[in-house]
Amino acid sequence: EAGVVQSPRYKIIEKKQPVAFWCNPISGHNTLYWYRQNLGQGPELLIRYENEEAVDDSQLPKDRFSAERLKGVDSTLKIQPAELGDSAVYLCASSPIGTSGNNEQFFGPGTRLTVL
């Protein structure tokens, strides 16, 4: 079974440029998460989807970040414009049907963003 797929793996951009990250969750997983992991820290949740619906986006900086999950499968996270402080690893995770704290989250390899 394929795991969570993310692309690109690495991205280098200049500040004020836009950038987008793509995630394809494990087949059949209805819940999808985007996390940001700063260097030397644990991942922090940005947004959680149940199918197409964003059920928790309280941590998403909405002035510059946006996300979508059309058709409840793939998801895209966008930053526009990027700032120096956005340099981090962006992780996507998915979990099986139903929102439950008991569900294991399966993580992708992440996209390492460097903003110059």
Place this chain on the structure above:
Amino acid sequence: AQKVTQAQTEISVVEKEDVTLDCVYETRDTTYYLFWYKQPPSGELVFLIRRNSFDEQNEISGRYSWNFQKSTSSFNFTITASQVVDSAVYFCALSDSWGKLQFGAGTQVVVTP
């Protein structure tokens, strides 16, 4: 608010030594879940174990063991007879009943031959 504290930033051991990673958590929920994840240099987080707040039974899986103590709000992780392949960053995480994960800052484990 939920909080997870991993006080050890880095632990260095020689192969075959045991290593224990500490995790202390804070929550007001009565139902919650605790996790350990491993992040090797490749970057992908790998699930190791899950525990719910009603199950304080300790668990052993091969060279890994976990000690959950609600009285001290701790969920510690021990690697017995460490190997070089155990070198990674290990994260303790706390989830509420809705699946919102709060991670600790992680502990870097370095195992040298």
